[in-house]
Amino acid sequence: MKPIEAARTLSAVRTLLVQGQPLPPTTRMWLAHAIDTRLASPARSLDQLLGLASRKGGRLHACSKLPERDEVIRFLAAQTCEVKPARQAQALGARVRNHHSIPEPELSRIEAKFGRLPETRRRIQGIISTKPRADGNLKPVDLSNVWNPRHCQNEPKTTFANPH
Numbered sequence: 001m002k003p004i005e006a007a008r009t010l011s012a013v014r015t016l017l018v019q020g021q022p023l024p025p026t027t028r029m030w031l032a033h034a035i036d037t038r039l040a041s042p043a044r045s046l047d048q049l050l051g052l053a054s055r056k057g058g059r060l061h062a063c064s065k066l067p068e069r070d071e072v073i074r075f076l077a078a079q080t081c082e083v084k085p086a087r088q089a090q091a092l093g094a095r096v097r098n099h100h101s102i103p104e105p106e107l108s109r110i111e112a113k114f115g116r117l118p119e120t121r122r123r124i125q126g127i128i129s130t131k132p133r134a135d136g137n138l139k140p141v142d143l144s145n146v147w148n149p150r151h152c153q154n155e156p157k158t159t160f161a162n163p164h
Contacts, residue, residue, distance in 0.1 A: 006051030013027060013031060065114050068114070069115075070130075077091075077092045085125050089125035099117075
């Protein structure tokens with residue numbers, strides 16, 4: 001069970017307990033097993049036993065704001081006039097960088113809730129190119145047809161003078 005799924009399950013457990021309702025058998029056994037394991041070896045993390053924290057830690061921790069932040073970034077990118085993810089990421093990155101010079105109320109509210117937004121095209125494109133599935137997990141999007149300046153075969157090569 002992934003941490004985000006475990007958090008949803010624990011939320012449902014809490015709701016059932018507050019209402020005085022019995023837990024479903026599979027949920028009851030899952031919770032009892034986690035508690036028994038914790039009591040048998042106090043050094044084990046209850047967060048990990050309940051599935052709230054992955055063994056590796058990192059991005060999918062149940063309390064992480066990143067999945068919600070990523071959904072907001074996908075929404076903002078979709079609002080741009082661009083169609084391709086690379087160009088959406090480039091436009092959104094420019095908007096975020098401009099926001100850090102001249103604050104924009106919408107982006108200020110988002111940063112207040114989730115922390116500093118990514119500015120680079122690569123980071124933003126990585127986020128918007130991963131779409132959530134119905135089960136809440138993420139699936140990568142095929143990026144083979146996305147504009148990439150390093151792999152443009154049809155365009156003539158242009159050399160630029162080194163500004164430094």
